[in-house]
Amino acid sequence: MCRIFMEQKLKTKRILWISGLSALLLLSLVLSVMIGSVHLPFTLSLKILLSHLPFVDLTPTWSLAQDAIVWDLRLPRVFLAIVIGAMLSSTGVAFQGMLRNPLADPYILGVSVGAAFGAATSMLFFRQLTLLGYFTTPLFAFIGALLSLWFVMALASHHGQRDRETLILAGVVVQSLIGAAISFLIAISGQQMQQIVFWMMGSLANRTWLDVGMLTPYMLVGFLYLSLQQRDLNLISLGESAATHLGMDVEKKKIRVLIAGSLLTAAAVSVVGIIGFVGLIVPHLMRLIVGPDHRILLPLSTLAGAIFLLWADTVARSIIPSREIPIGVITAFIGAPFFAYLLKKGLRRRQV
Amino acid sequence: MNLFEVWQVQQHFGGIPVLDNITFQVRVGETFGIIGPNGSGKSTLIRTMSGLLKSSQGEILLYGKPIGSYRKRDLARLIAVLEQEGIPPLSFTIEEVVAMGRYPWLKPLSDLSHLDEQIVEDVLKNLGLWKLRSKGVNTLSGGQRQMVSLARAMAQQPKVLILDEPTTFLDIGHQVLVMEHVREWHQSQDITVIMVLHDLNLTSQYCDRLLLLAQGHVQSYGEIHDVLKPETISSVYKTELIMIEHPVQHVPQFLLTSK
Numbered sequence: 229m230c231r232i233f234m235e236q237k238l239k240t241k242r243i244l245w246i247s248g249l250s251a252l253l254l255l256s257l258v259l260s261v262m263i264g265s266v267h268l269p270f271t272l273s274l275k276i277l278l279s280h281l282p283f284v285d286l287t288p289t290w291s292l293a294q295d296a297i298v299w300d301l302r303l304p305r306v307f308l309a310i311v312i313g314a315m316l317s318s319t320g321v322a323f324q325g326m327l328r329n330p331l332a333d334p335y336i337l338g339v340s341v342g343a344a345f346g347a348a349t350s351m352l353f354f355r356q357l358t359l360l361g362y363f364t365t366p367l368f369a370f371i372g373a374l375l376s377l378w379f380v381m382a383l384a385s386h387h388g389q390r391d392r393e394t395l396i397l398a399g400v401v402v403q404s405l406i407g408a409a410i411s412f413l414i415a416i417s418g419q420q421m422q423q424i425v426f427w428m429m430g431s432l433a434n435r436t437w438l439d440v441g442m443l444t445p446y447m448l449v450g451f452l453y454l455s456l457q458q459r460d461l462n463l464i465s466l467g468e469s470a471a472t473h474l475g476m477d478v479e480k481k482k483i484r485v486l487i488a489g490s491l492l493t494a495a496a497v498s499v500v501g502i503i504g505f506v507g508l509i510v511p512h513l514m515r516l517i518v519g520p521d522h523r524i525l526l527p528l529s530t531l532a533g534a535i536f537l538l539w540a541d542t543v544a545r546s547i548i549p550s551r552e553i554p555i556g557v558i559t560a561f562i563g564a565p566f567f568a569y570l571l572k573k574g575l576r577r578r579q580v
Numbered sequence: 581m582n583l584f585e586v587w588q589v590q591q592h593f594g595g596i597p598v599l600d601n602i603t604f605q606v607r608v609g610e611t612f613g614i615i616g617p618n619g620s621g622k623s624t625l626i627r628t629m630s631g632l633l634k635s636s637q638g639e640i641l642l643y644g645k646p647i648g649s650y651r652k653r654d655l656a657r658l659i660a661v662l663e664q665e666g667i668p669p670l671s672f673t674i675e676e677v678v679a680m681g682r683y684p685w686l687k688p689l690s691d692l693s694h695l696d697e698q699i700v701e702d703v704l705k706n707l708g709l710w711k712l713r714s715k716g717v718n719t720l721s722g723g724q725r726q727m728v729s730l731a732r733a734m735a736q737q738p739k740v741l742i743l744d745e746p747t748t749f750l751d752i753g754h755q756v757l758v759m760e761h762v763r764e765w766h767q768s769q770d771i772t773v774i775m776v777l778h779d780l781n782l783t784s785q786y787c788d789r790l791l792l793l794a795q796g797h798v799q800s801y802g803e804i805h806d807v808l809k810p811e812t813i814s815s816v817y818k819t820e821l822i823m824i825e826h827p828v829q830h831v832p833q834f835l836l837t838s839k
Contacts, residue, residue, distance in 0.1 A: 232701050232713070234679060235691045456689060463680055465670055469632055470663060474736070475656030475684035520671050 242524050249531040253310070256535050260309075260542045261302045265550065266294075273298060304437045308499070309541040309555075310534040311443055312432070313506060315450065315496045317533020319489040320507020321526050322454050325461035326485045329392045330512065331570060334493040335504035337395070338380050338402035339373045343490075343497035345406045346372020348413050348424055362442050369494035376402050377490055392574070430503040430556025432541050439499050446495035453488045454526065457481070461522035503537070503556045505563020510536050512570065582641075583608045583740065583772050584629060589638035591624055591796075598624045600796045602638070611766060611773040613787030615780065615807075617817050620793040622776045623664075626744050629774070630661050656684035660733035662743040666726045669718035674709055674728050675700060677717055681735030703734045707761060723754030730761060741765070743775040747782065755779070759786050784808055784831040792816065808832045 261273045268276075272290055276298040279286045288295070316334065323332040334340050350368035384398035414424055460481055463471045468478045496503070510533045511525065518524050537555070540562075544555040584606040591599035599621045606612045616622050627633045629640060631647050640647045642658065650658070660681070667677060681703075682696045692700070704710045707727055712720075717728060726746060733741060741762065747755040763786060766773050777783045783790065790807040792800040794816045800807045810823040813834065822835040 232675060232697055232704075234675060234697055234700070459683070459686075462672070462676075463683055465668070465672070466677070466680065467663075467665075467668060469627075470661075470667075472632055472652065473630060473656060473659070473661040474680065475653035477652050521676065 238521070238523060241518075242527070245518060245524065245528055246531065249528060249535070253531055253535050253538075256538050257306055257310070260306050260538055261298055263542055263546050264297070264302060265546075266297055268294065268298065277303070300436075304440055305432050305435055305541065305545075306538060307437075307440050308432050308435050308443070309538045311440065311447055312496045312500055312503065313510075313533040313535070313537025313540075314530045315443075315447055315492040315533075316503065316506040317510040317536070318451065318454055318526060318530045319492045320533075321511045321522065321529045322457070322461070322485050322489045323507065324511060325522055326464060326482050327395065328465060328467075329395055331392055331396055331508070331567070331574070333505065333508035334373075334489065335502065335506075336508065336567070337399040338376045338406065339490055339493050340497050340502045340504065341403050341406045341410070342376025343369040343373035343494040344428060344502050345376070345410050345413075346370065346494070347498040348410055348428070351424060352413060352417050352420065362438075365498040366442070366446065366495050369498040370491055372406075373490040373494040373497070374487065376406060377486060381486075426554070427501045429554035430501040430559075431544075431552065431554045432500050433545070433552050435499070443495055443499055446491055450488050450492035450495075451530070454485070457485055458522040458526050461485075461526070462520075465520065501554075501556065503559055505559045505567065506533055506537055508570075509559075509563050509566050512566075581608045582606065583643065584774075585639075585641040585644075586629070587639045587641070589625075589628065589635045589640060591621070591628060591633065592636045598796055599628070599635075602793075602796075602798055604791050604798065604801050606772065606774055607789075609770055609772055610788040611763075611775070611786060613783045613790045614774065614776045614793065615778075615783055615790060616793035616799070619795075621796040622793055623744055625793065626661075626742055626774070626776055630659055630742050631655050653684050656736065656738075658738055659740045659742060660736040660738035662726075662729050662733055662741070662746050664745045664748055666722070666729045666749075667717055667732075669725075671716045671718050673714050673716055674720075674731075675704060675713040677728055678703060678709075678713075678731045678735050681732040684736065699737070700735050703731045706734070707731045722749050723751060723757070726750060726754065726758055727761075730758060734765060738771065740772045740774065743773070745776050745778055748778060755782065762786070780808065780813065781833050784833065785826070785829055804831060808834075810834075 258270065258274050258277065261277065262268050262270055272294070275286055276290055276295055278284050279288065280299060320333045323334065323337065324330055346368035347365050350365045354364055354368065380395070380398045380402050383401060384395040410428065414421055417424060460476055463474055463476050464478065472478050511529045514525055514529045514532050518528055540558045541555050544553045544558050547553065582605045586602055586604050589599055589602040590597065602625065614622050614625060624633065628635050629647070631650065634648065642650065670677070679692060679700050682692055682699065685696070686692070704713050707730065709727060709731055717725060720728065743762070746758055750758065759782060762773060765771060775787070784804055787804065789803055790801070791798060792807050792812070799816055800812055810821055814821050820837045820839070822837055823832050824835065825831070826833045
């Protein structure tokens with residue numbers, strides 16, 4: 229008698245893919261640490277990295293300066309790229325799944341710009357809220373993200389119905405409005421203007437372990453919550469009423485998942501500014517490769533997002549010697565044509 | 581014994597009445613049909629009975645308890661719904677979609693058990709979908725997709741199956757196929773079936789009792805022969821009809837006549 233062993237098949241597939249991508253991520257990490265104005269050989273980079281792990285005892289064959297380049301300069305930035313890429317990509321998966329819209333991405337829906345507005349407000353006016361300390365900016369970014377998402381959803385829905393292009397248009401409206409508000413803030417900000425402008429464009433330059441540490445709690449909460457929603461994300465793809473008939477509380481779930489995604493986006497934006505399209509490109513490619521099941525799509529997109537942003541940042545900091553290109557520029561160069569392609573594909577499908 | 585008791589239910593959308601003073605009962609184990617012209621409120625009634633919409637007034641009891649008092653998950657263990665549109669063209673495979681029918685029975689965060697998988701397998705075999713199980717739902721025809729929808733409902737193991745115009749987009753072959761499988765399931769598992777149908781000829785062949793809606797009111801309610809009267813049907817649907825008896829099943833059948 230033949231059995232279907234669906235769960236077994238899924239588990240095997242998941243383990244294979246997750247180990248494969250994890251290996252690729254580790255390799256990318258070492259390679260990225262090698263690359264920079266001072267080039268370090270592969271084995272040396274690897275040794276320096278390993279020497280910082282607990283219980284690893286290696287006699288140093290490298291200088292203190294080399295150690296500092298790897299551990300204090302490059303690695304925090306590499307880690308940051310990994311964490312941010314994972315956050316933005318998993319948010320993309322969650323938004324696309326919950327809204328059943330393949331174009332939904334925190335950047336395109338105006339969540340990122342809302343978060344940026346919140347963060348800029350706190351940078352300009354609320355530096356002194358010492359009670360919240362490091363968490364002031366993410367908190368304001370979170371509020372900004374939620375408000376703009378709420379506004380986009382309200383703008384795009386008509387008697388509870390939402391079609392995908394309307395949602396995108398609503399995102400554009402909110403982006404222009406909040407974009408103008410941010411420009412206004414920057415214009416009146418005087419001295420801090422340059423700093424905010426550069427942060428807005430999206431950059432991972434000059435970040436430390438402190439920034440990585442600050443992101444960690446948001447990342448953990450967001451990832452943990454989303455990872456518990458994989459089956460529900462599958463169910464909702466049948467449609468909202470079908471999911472309700474299968475016992476899911478759709479409205480409640482939707483609000484919670486969107487809040488979790490906004491939290492991840494806000495945390496990312498408050499540290500590195502606006503980096504667009506990661507949540508659009510990576511989940512889409514992974515969906516093509518591994519299929520629509522969120523139990524595999526979510527973890528893989530998280531890993532692939534990390535790899536993608538790590539390489540995007542490596543390119544951003546090394547393609548022009550002694551010059552730094554904002555990483556948001558790199559992702560937009562890749563993402564905008566990709567978005568155009570998806571839009572065109574969607575229109576073509578509608579004609580048939 | 582009554583499964584559903586619908587008492588004086590009203591439904592308004594933005595002040596416009598869609599259902600007005602609807603009262604009827606559905607008995608345990610019967611096949612109950614809801615018919616009526618377009619816009620008579622059939623789908624709204626179904627959506628209210630399945631817990632998707634709250635009624636503006638009146639009460640709907642399921643096993644004697646108000647429908648609103650059930651938790652969503654408990655409701656999903658009792659009622660499966662087959663929607664008119666069926667399943668959207670997803671790239672999920674047939675077996676994955678059918679397995680989603682087990683959702684209301686899964687403990688939070690747990691995977692399908694062997695028993696769950698056995699149920700999915702049995703349903704796939706029963707409906708002739710076993711060989712196709714690894715195909716994406718988006719590669720199927722409308723008829724096959726409705727069969728997958730039915731399979732998912734079966735995997736849900738409900739006590740009640742509600743169908744909202746399940747045959748609207750299907751060719752006659754698939755219409756009968758879907759209806760026959762529903763009947764077989766109804767008879768073997770003793771489930772109650774409530775269906776909204778457009779096709780009066782299918783209705784008379786598959787239903788035990790009927791509710792005829794017109795403009796949000798109950799026009800007629802009872803046994804097949806009491807509801808399907810040519811003068812009633814003609815006036816409600818505003819069209820000329822000839823009623824004959826089915827030569828084999830001896831139920832009323834209608835012929836349309838051109839003017």
